[in-house]
Amino acid sequence: MDFKPLITLLAIVNPPAIIPFFIYYTHGMTGEQRRHTVVVSAVTAFLVIAACALFGIRILEFFGISLASFQVGGGMLLLTSSLNMLNAKPAEAKPSSNELEAGAEKAAMGDSVAVVPLTIPLLTGPATMSTVVIYAERARNAFELSILVGYGVVIALVTAVCFALAEPIARILGKTGINVLTRLMGLILAALAVEVMAEGLGKLFPTLRG
Template sequence: MLSPAQLLQEFITLWVVIDPIGTLPVFLAVTQGMSAAHRRSVALRAIVVSFGVLTAFIVLGQIVLDALGLALPAFQIAGGIVLFLFALTMIFGHSKPEDEIAAAERVRQTSVFPVAIPSIASPGAMLAVVILTDNDRFSVAHQALTTAMMGLVLLVTLAIMLLAEPLHRVIGTTGAAVISRVMGMILAAVAVDAVLRAFVTIGALPGLGM
C-alpha cells in the first residue's frame, strides 16, 4: 500500500505531466469560432479519450514498451515533433472560422487531436503513468489508485476547459487570436526543448545547461 507521501508525489507528478492550466490556451486556440455547445462537446470528448488512452497505458503500457524496446527519448522526440507542427498552426492560424457544418466535423477531430493527444494525454503523461506503476505493474490496487488520481486531475482539466467559455467571451476573437499566436511560439519552444533534451539523454548532444 502506498504511503500518503507517495500518493501525494504521484498526484503532483500526474498534475505536472497532464498540466490542466497549460491545456487552456490550446483549447481556446482550437475551439476559436465554435459555438458554446461545440466547445463543451470538444472538452468532454477530449477528457474521455485522454482517460481511455492513459488508462490503457497504466494497464498495458510497460508490457508493450518492453516488447517493442521503446525508450523515453523516442517518446520525447516524437511528441516534440508533433507539438512543433501544431505550434506552427497556432502561429499562422486559419483565416476565418468554418461554418456550422464544418464546425461539427471539427468537434470530432479536435477533441482527439490536439486537445486529447498530445495536449492532455501527452507522450510525457503516457510515460509517467507507465513509470508510476512500473515497479508494481501487476498490482490492481496500485493501478486503481493511479487511475483514480489521474481521473481527478482530468476532472480539474475538464472544469478549466468548460470555464474557457466565459474567458473567451471576455477576451473576444482578437484576444483569442493574440493568445493563439503567443502560445504557439511558447509551445514551439517547449517542443524544441523536449527534442533537445531527448538528444542529450541519448548522448547525441552535450549537456545544454538545462
C-alpha cells in the same frame, strides 16, 4: 505530489490556443448549443486522458512495444510539438483549410464538432495520449494512477473555462497574447520532451547512463 504530469499536459493541450478553432466551429450556433459543445468537449478530453492512463500500458503490451521505445518515440513527438509551439502553432496537428471546410459542412449536417475535431485531435491528439501513457507507467500504485486520472479532470475544467469564455479571452489576449502564451508553453514542453527521451534512451542503451 508530482505536478510535472499536469504541467506537461497543460502545455500540450494548451486550450487557449484552441479558442480560435472553437469560435470558428461554433459560429452560428445558439447559446445553448455552444454550452453543450463546451460540456461535451471537456468530458471527452477527460475520457481520452483517463482511458490512456488506465489502459495505455495494456495496449502497448498487446502490441509488444517496450516502454523505453515508446518513451523515445513519445519524446520525439513532444519535441516536434514543442517546436511547432515555439513557432506560435498549437501543439497538436491542426486541420488544413480544406479540412476546416469539411468540418463546417459536417456541423451543418448536424454532426457534433465537440468530439471531432475540437477534442480529437485539436485538444487530445497523439502527443497528449503518448504523454499520459508514459506517466501512467511511472505510477507506483493505484493512488498515483488515480492522481493522473484526476489531472484529466483539471484539464477538462480548464478546457471548459477557456471555451466558455472563448470570445472574451480572444479579445483580451489578442493574437499576439495567444502567440506569446503558446511559445512559453512550447519552451516548457521542449525541456520536458528532452527529459522523457533521455530516460527512454537510458533504458535502451544502459551505457549512456555512464
